[in-house]
Each structure stands twice: as structure tokens, then as C-alpha cells.
Amino acid sequence: MKKKILPMFFLLSLAIGLCIAVSGCSALKLKAPANLRVSDDGFLSWDEVDGAAAYRVFINDGVFDTDENRLDIFWLTDSYDVYLIDVVALDAKNRIKSESSELFEYDLQDSGGWTLQYNGEGYDVAGTEDSKNVVSGKVILPSVYNDLPVTGIADEAFMLCKNLTSIIIPDSITEIGQAAFNCCTSLARAELPRRLQSLERIAFGGCKTLTELKIPKTVQYISGEMMNGCNGITTLEIEEGNEIYESQGNCIVRKADRQLVCGTKNCEIPENIASVGENAFYKMDIEKLSLPKGVESIGTAAFQNCEKLKELCLPDGLKTIGSRAFSGCAFDYVSIPMSVESIGGDAFNFFHGLSVTLPKSVKKLGANAFDKYVTIYTDLKHDENYPEDWKLPETQMDSSFIYSFDSYAPAFPVKRRIITDCVFVCEDGVPYVDSFNPEHNLDSDAGNSDNPYQVPGRAGYVFGGWADGNGNVVWHTEFHIFQKVSGSAPSSSGADLSYTPKSKYILSLSGPAGEIPSGNLLYAVWTPAN
Incomplete structure (x- = not known):
């Protein structure tokens, strides 16, 4: 040199x-x-x-x-x-x-840690046993080896190569395999080749440093899991002229059925989509989500482990919510639209308490559709049978956890609450609780820190308690602070129980049950949010 x-x-x-x-x-x-x-x-x-x-x-x-x-x-x-x-x-x-x-x-210089494997017609780039410890810096892949083309990147070729910072992929490459760059957390740049045909599941999963991904018009298949957890990506585009996919607002949409295949955390979800595909936003740092009207189905794990998702608004016209669709999210309440017919197993299964407005028009609930800390408000009557396909676990749960409430830390059972006899009012097909009859729902100790109910929710409003027919608020709300504790503590019976609950602010009711006239309706007090 x-x-x-x-x-x-x-x-x-x-x-x-x-x-x-x-x-x-x-x-x-x-x-x-x-x-x-x-x-x-x-x-x-x-x-x-x-x-x-x-x-x-x-x-x-x-x-x-x-x-x-x-x-x-x-x-x-x-x-x-x-x-x-x-x-x-x-x-x-x-x-x-x-x-x-x-x-x-x-x-x-070439750091090594990768190799070329003959595939019958040419070569694939593959990893080695020690790739994750050897590959570093910028990697430049060849287009030809032994006078034959290099056409693919094998499954898991660079998986867990956390010191890989950028890669030049030649135009001879037509396929990037499953998990090829999964968890390459320092990968800042990877420009896709102009002849690429497919992007398999988690091909770039967990590449949190990657900021843009531009997909060529030649691509024929894109897995919804292709970029799961890539929260650094702010630009997601597909080249014009692709026959199968198009990009809108940092989302990839399949043209034939208007399915949203995948999107970034800062995307603007297109108004004209019909469904959200499986794993489309898995582990994305989305904080607010309002799906447009016209969306009829949400696929399996579409928003699973979106741990920062605190506000959710589902549209009228939605019919199906897939298994684990919102498992592991952080919102406190969800209102199920009247149009929904089916909710898959574990769809809203996560640790902290959840308030659900659930109309009886929902025909099917999968196993553990809602977790064991849920309070469900439904328009079912107290003496009405649950729909045959509502697969709900037992209402009473075991004393499996102990919480610390301020300085008072008793052991207490965590219960599933199902509040029947609710009267709903709909806004654009989405119900909220207007009133309910407490006679068949509230225990005498309801509202104590030992036995919290989750309050109902309504988009754009704050719940202010329950009022009687004269407008007097007889049940108020307050924050119960459940602190994360690990180890063991004595229960009321003197036994030691291990506990590691999640820290969470949970809205619950407080007030003496004796003040509520038996048989009278309670009316929800709603105040517009700031």
C-alpha cells in the first residue's frame, strides 16, 4: 500500500x-x-x-x-x-x-468467523462454530468464489455476532435465511442486494442499532418476523415496482389482501389495510396504538411483548383477535368492539391487572384469553350462562403471590373479577360501561387493598368513581402501589410464601360497601382526559 x-x-x-x-x-x-x-x-x-x-x-x-x-x-x-x-x-x-x-x-481487514458452503450450484455464506466471538467490524461478502456465484446467506450465519457493525452484501445474493443476522446488536448498516428474493423470519431480528431497511423490488416473500425487535429502524421502504408488496408510512403491506406484514415503532398505520399479520410488531417499542376502521383481523402475536404499549384503541369492524396478539403489553384497560367474534388464547395474557369491557356478542374466548388478574365488565346477566366457547379459568385464584401495599404487606388471594349486568354505551361501535347493578357483583370487602377491582376504561376519559341515581359519588378510585419484592414474607396463616410480583400502579375501587343501596344501579363517572 x-x-x-x-x-x-x-x-x-x-x-x-x-x-x-x-x-x-x-x-x-x-x-x-x-x-x-x-x-x-x-x-x-x-x-x-x-x-x-x-x-x-x-x-x-x-x-x-x-x-x-x-x-x-x-x-x-x-x-x-x-x-x-x-x-x-x-x-x-x-x-x-x-x-x-x-x-x-x-x-x-477481514475478521474471519464466516465461511462459504457449496449448495449444488454455487455457494452460501455460513457461520462457523465460533462466529459470535470472531466476527467484528465491517464484513464484505464476495459475489464469486471458485468461479461460482455466491447466492445465499444461510440460516443463523451471523446470529449473535454482536461485534458486527456493517456488511456489504453483493447483488448475487438472492436469499437471506432465517435468523441470518438475528441479535447482531451492533449492526448499523446492511444494504440489501438488488436481486434479493426472500427475507425469512427474524433475518434481522433484534438488530437494535439498524436505522433503515430498504427492500428491493425483486423480493417475493417477506416474513412478518423479519425485523422483530428492531426498534432503531426509522426508515422501512420497498422499492417501487414490486409486484407483491408496497411500503406505506414505514409499513410493508401485501397488495393482494391488504395485510400489514411488518412495521416500525414510529410507523403510521395505513388507513386502507384489512388485517395485521402474525408477529408484525413483535417486541416493538410502540407506546400508543389506534388501528383504523377496516381492520378485520389481528394475527397471532402481532403485538406480543410490546412492553411500552400503554394505550390501545381497537376499531369497530374488527372480528378476530389472534392468540397472544397483545400478550406482554402494558395497557391498563381494553374495550372490545361489538363486532369482535373471536379472541384467541392468551391474547391479553400479562402479569399486571387489566380491565376489560367485554360484550356478550363475542362468541369465542380462547384459553387464558385474559390473565388471572383481570376484571371483566360484561353485559351478560348474572343468571345468564356464559357462551359455550368462553373458556375461562376458575374465578377464585390461589394465594400464589404476596404484594407490598404501602407499608402494609399482608398475604392475600388474587381473584379474577367478572362484573355482570353492565349497561354499555357505544361510541363508533366500541362499548364503555355506563352503569351496572352491584347487588350481584360486589363483595362486602370489595375495594380493600386485599381484594382490588380494576376500574373500567374509556378512550379519552378518566374514570371518576361510581355514582348513585342522584349523581352522588359513593365509590371512589385510588392508586394502589404494588411494589416489586423478592424473597419470602409471612402470610396471615404464618406460612412463608415466595413472591416476586411486578411493580405496577393499579386503579382499584375504595369505599364502604354498606353505603351502596342494595339493588340500585351505580353509574360510571367519566371526565374528559386532559
Whole structure:
């Protein structure tokens, strides 16, 4: 590589000399660019020079101008080599106005940790037994090996390679296998090849440093799990001309049936979609979700483990909610639209207490559709049989957990609450609780910290308690703070019970049950949220 140093410095010195002799700039007025560095996503940058209008970058024998104090060299450094880089500042007329920067040596070498395997027609890139400990920095894959094309990246080829920062994938690659880059947590850049045919499940799962993914028009199959947990991605696009998919608002949509296949945490869900596919937003850091009208089904695990999802609004017209669709989320209440016919198993199964407005028009509830800490408000009558396909566990649960309530930490049973005889009012097909008859629902100790009910919810409103027919609030709400504790504590019977509950603020009712006239309706008090 030393033979490249002389030509570059000769050209640079000649350019600066010509600037002084021909342009009459007897003095170079600007400071030399300093602190050259290359980021993980392939950008060369340097400290901004005051007064500079542009910069000229010399990379080995190449010369490149840029208006910014950085240059994308990802594809300019597409082979393993030592790149000698120098930068000068320019004025508005593109005249050199500074000394050159100190010579920067960008040494790009193959870290190893991957191999090539014959597939019958060409080669696939595959991992080795020690890939996760060896692969690091920028990886450049070949397009040809032994005079045969390199056409695929095998399943799990770079899985758990946490020191992989970027990768150049040649256009000969047509398939990226399952989990090929799964949990490559430092991967900042991976540009997809122009002949790519498929993106398999979790191909880029857990690549939290990746910021954009641009999919070529040649792709014929995209798994909904392709980028699960990639919360750093802010740009998700598919090239125009793809016959099967299109991109809208950082979502990938399948054209034939208008299914949303996958999306980013900052996406704008298109108004014209008909369904949300399986695993479409698995483990995404979505905080609010309002699905548009027209969505009829939500697939299995579509929003599973979206642990920051605290607000959910489901649309009228929704018919099916798949298994585990919202398992592991963080919202406190959900109103099931009147149009919903089926809710899959474990659909809303997560640890903390959940309030559900559930119309009896729902025909099918899968096993553990709601977790054991749920309070269900339903328009079923107390003496009415549950629908045959409502598979609910026993109402009374065992004393499996102990909570710390302020300074008082008794052992108490966690109960499933089903509040019947509710009167619903609908807003755009989504019900909320207007009133209910407490005679068949509230125990004498209801509202104590030992036995909390979750209050009902309504989008855009705050629940303010239960009022009698004269408008007097007879049951109030308060926050019960359940602190996370680990270890063991004495129960009321003197036995030791292990407990590790999750920290959570839970709304519950408080007030003496004796103040509620037997047989009278209680009316929900709703105040618009700020």
C-alpha cells in the first residue's frame, strides 16, 4: 500500500501549489480539517471548519467533494484494503483554502468467523462454530468464489455476532435465511442486494442499532418476523415496482389482501389495510396504538411483548383477535368492539391487572384469553350462562403471590373479577360501561387493598368513581402501589410464601360497601382526559 501514498500527496501538494500560484491566494486562510473518523454505518466525518463552503476528500487515488463535514464511504470502501484518506477545506468557488488534514489510515481487514458452503450450484455464506466471538467490524461478502456465484446467506450465519457493525452484501445474493443476522446488536448498516428474493423470519431480528431497511423490488416473500425487535429502524421502504408488496408510512403491506406484514415503532398505520399479520410488531417499542376502521383481523402475536404499549384503541369492524396478539403489553384497560367474534388464547395474557369491557356478542374466548388478574365488565346477566366457547379459568385464584401495599404487606388471594349486568354505551361501535347493578357483583370487602377491582376504561376519559341515581359519588378510585419484592414474607396463616410480583400502579375501587343501596344501579363517572 505504500506505493499509493506518493501519488496522493503529490496530487494534493500540486493542487495546493496551484491554488497559491494561479488563484492568487497567497495564504491558506482556513484551518485544516481535523479528527477524521469512520462510523459503524460507513460515514467518514471530521470536525467542521469555520468558514469552509465545502470539502475535498482524497481516498487513495479517488477525489470526492462534499458540502458537509462528512462523506458516505460505505461503498467507496467495498474491498478489504488499507485506505489512505486526506481532507482539505474549500471556499465557495471550490478553491482549496486549507492545509490538508493529517493522513488518516482506514485499515479494513477481514475478521474471519464466516465461511462459504457449496449448495449444488454455487455457494452460501455460513457461520462457523465460533462466529459470535470472531466476527467484528465491517464484513464484505464476495459475489464469486471458485468461479461460482455466491447466492445465499444461510440460516443463523451471523446470529449473535454482536461485534458486527456493517456488511456489504453483493447483488448475487438472492436469499437471506432465517435468523441470518438475528441479535447482531451492533449492526448499523446492511444494504440489501438488488436481486434479493426472500427475507425469512427474524433475518434481522433484534438488530437494535439498524436505522433503515430498504427492500428491493425483486423480493417475493417477506416474513412478518423479519425485523422483530428492531426498534432503531426509522426508515422501512420497498422499492417501487414490486409486484407483491408496497411500503406505506414505514409499513410493508401485501397488495393482494391488504395485510400489514411488518412495521416500525414510529410507523403510521395505513388507513386502507384489512388485517395485521402474525408477529408484525413483535417486541416493538410502540407506546400508543389506534388501528383504523377496516381492520378485520389481528394475527397471532402481532403485538406480543410490546412492553411500552400503554394505550390501545381497537376499531369497530374488527372480528378476530389472534392468540397472544397483545400478550406482554402494558395497557391498563381494553374495550372490545361489538363486532369482535373471536379472541384467541392468551391474547391479553400479562402479569399486571387489566380491565376489560367485554360484550356478550363475542362468541369465542380462547384459553387464558385474559390473565388471572383481570376484571371483566360484561353485559351478560348474572343468571345468564356464559357462551359455550368462553373458556375461562376458575374465578377464585390461589394465594400464589404476596404484594407490598404501602407499608402494609399482608398475604392475600388474587381473584379474577367478572362484573355482570353492565349497561354499555357505544361510541363508533366500541362499548364503555355506563352503569351496572352491584347487588350481584360486589363483595362486602370489595375495594380493600386485599381484594382490588380494576376500574373500567374509556378512550379519552378518566374514570371518576361510581355514582348513585342522584349523581352522588359513593365509590371512589385510588392508586394502589404494588411494589416489586423478592424473597419470602409471612402470610396471615404464618406460612412463608415466595413472591416476586411486578411493580405496577393499579386503579382499584375504595369505599364502604354498606353505603351502596342494595339493588340500585351505580353509574360510571367519566371526565374528559386532559
